[in-house]
Amino acid sequence: MKHAVMNDENRPSNLGEPTARVTRARAKFLGSSNGLPPLYPSTKQDDKRVSRASLKRAAPDKPAGSSAACHPRKKRAVLKDVTNINCENLYINCINAAKGQPIRQDRKGSLQKKGKVESACYAKNSKVLGVKEENIVDEIHQVEAEGSQDTCPAEDLPTEPTELKNEEMSAAAGPVPLKIDSIKSWGPSDRDEVVLCMKQENLEDRGVIDIDSKHRDPQMCSLYAADIYTSLFARQVDRKPSPDYMENLQRDITQRMRSILIDWLVEVTEEYGLVPDTLYLTVNLIDRFLSENYIDKKKLQLLGVTCMLISSKYEEICAPRVEEFCFITDNTYTKEEVVHMESRVLNFLRFQLSVPTVKKFLRRFIQAAQASYKVPSVELEFLANYLAELTLIEYSFLKYLPSLTAASAIFLARWTLDQSDHPWNPTLEHYTRFKAPELKNTVLELQDLQLNTKGGDLSAIREKYKQTKFKCVSTLRSPESVESLF
Structure with a gap:
């Protein structure tokens, strides 16, 4: 104003106007x-009054050509196309869209909304098309997973209700090796059987017996056994102790002291009824700690009982208490000293207690060795375990990998029980990953232990396996030399 x-x-004045x-x-x-x-x-004020008056007038009184008629008031027509419509009308709209008839679209994202409506219509009315609803939904999820666009072209929709077969749907979804009905009828066990059959055919061509064929036994873990042992083969190198720590680091203890300690720990395991895994893990922890930590000979037994305490907590269901390990040492060490040493060992090892020991590989290799037997041989299992435990007291066997030691124990045990055939076969070669010539040095050293040319008075392991429950396997000897097999 x-x-x-x-x-x-500022307007120029006329004549005679003040x-x-x-x-x-x-x-x-x-x-x-x-x-x-x-x-x-x-x-201008009059014009303004007129315009205000016109704004107060009702909408129907306005002329058809006014500016207000170009912008009608929003109604629920847009929402009606999306939600307020039944399935039959929605399907008719989809068919009309395919025929090229215009469909009312929203100003924002109309094309994407129309595509979603059409896809939803296509899925909900699958019964009209003669296709199972679950097949259509599975196909839609597959298309979305492959990164397809949300829009579906109108020309791709059928112009009229037609019947689609399962073969056509599978061809539209992509290359599928089998029919949809046949795939859906399969269960998990059926798929596993197909994979194992293909694997078994491949092994049979090489003369290898598949020891994981009994995949229905959950305790065998046959579906994961191959992957588990592949991981163990790789980790045995990282968790392996130094083979020469006695010469390079330890000055106060000797190999003989180490052998005496382990022989005494074998008696402790028998006294408390501990499992063999506890003994193997105990020896591994002792060697790994001594590989990088100097220790006095007065503390060697303390280290032994501490490592057995740690192994018992890891392997046993009911581990012995700290006081029991102090008592077994005739109270040479107090509870505080054992706990302090336990903290020292665990901090050094960074709590890495999952170690692929000889016992872990031995279980797998014994199963492979008995694959060709009609009846499992108990003597073979006991003898292989006996030979493997003999290597624990020998410092010289630290230079061999646990898998190599376990394979050599199987080789010598089979030869000791049966000299009519060569102890090595394609099945053992496949699962142990060693050929017979690669086992020569280890087998010869192991035979020396079996013949009692080493060890002397350290007889805890021999007395253990001389019992009747172990079939007295420590008394067995091979009549012929094993060196002729290489």
Whole structure:
């Protein structure tokens, strides 16, 4: 309004018109005194009153060509196309879209919404098309997983209800090796049988017996056994102790002291009824700690009972208490000393107690050695375990990998029990990953232990396996030399 008045003031004056400024006060004074009207009556105020009056009029009174008619009030028509419609009308809209008829679209994202509506219609009305609903839903999920666009072209939709076969649906979804019905009828066990059959055929071509064929036994873990032992073969190198720590680091203890300690620990395991895994892990922890830590000979037995305490907590269901390990040492060490040493060992090892020992490989190799037997041989199992435990007291066997030691124990045990055939076969070669010539040095050293040419008075392991429950396997000897097999 101010600008309008200023423009009126700047307007050039006509002849005979006064140039005095007419203010609001002056105009009011003139109106009250019945004076003259303002010199320049403003027409904008009248226009403004007219426009305000027109805005207060009802919408139907407006002419058809007015500006307000171009923008009708929003109704629920847009929502009606998406939600407020039944399935039959939705399917008719999809068919009309395929025929090229225009469909009302929203201003924002109309194309994407139409595509989602059409895909939903196509899935919900699958019974009309003659296809199972679950097949259509599975196909839609497969397309979304492959990164397809949300829009579905109108020309791809069928113009009329047609019947699609399972073969056509599988071809549209992509290359599928088998029919959908046949795949859905399979269970997990059926798929596993197909994979194991293909694997078994491959092994049979090489003359290898598949020891994981009894995959229905959950305790055998046959579906994961190959992967588990592949991991163990790789980790045995990382968790292997140093084979020369006696010469390079330890000055106060000797190989003989180590053998005496382990022979005494064998008696401790027998006294408390511990499993063999506890003994193997104990020896591994002792050697790994001595590989990088100097220790006095007075603390060697303390290290032994501490490592057995740690191994018992890891392997046993009911591990012996700290007081029992102190008692077994005739109270040479206190409880505080054992706990302190335990903390020292665990911190050094960084709590890495999952170690692939000889015992872990021996279980797998014994199973492979008995694959060709109609009846499992108990003597073979006991003899292989006996030969493997003999290597624990020998410092020289630290230079061999646990898998190599376990394979050599199987080789010598089979030869000791049966000299009619070569103890090595393709099945053992496949599962142990060693050929017969690679076992020569280890087998010869192991035979020396069996013949009692080493060890002397350390007889805890021999007395253990001389018992009847172990079939007295420590008394067995091979009549012929094993060196002729290489």
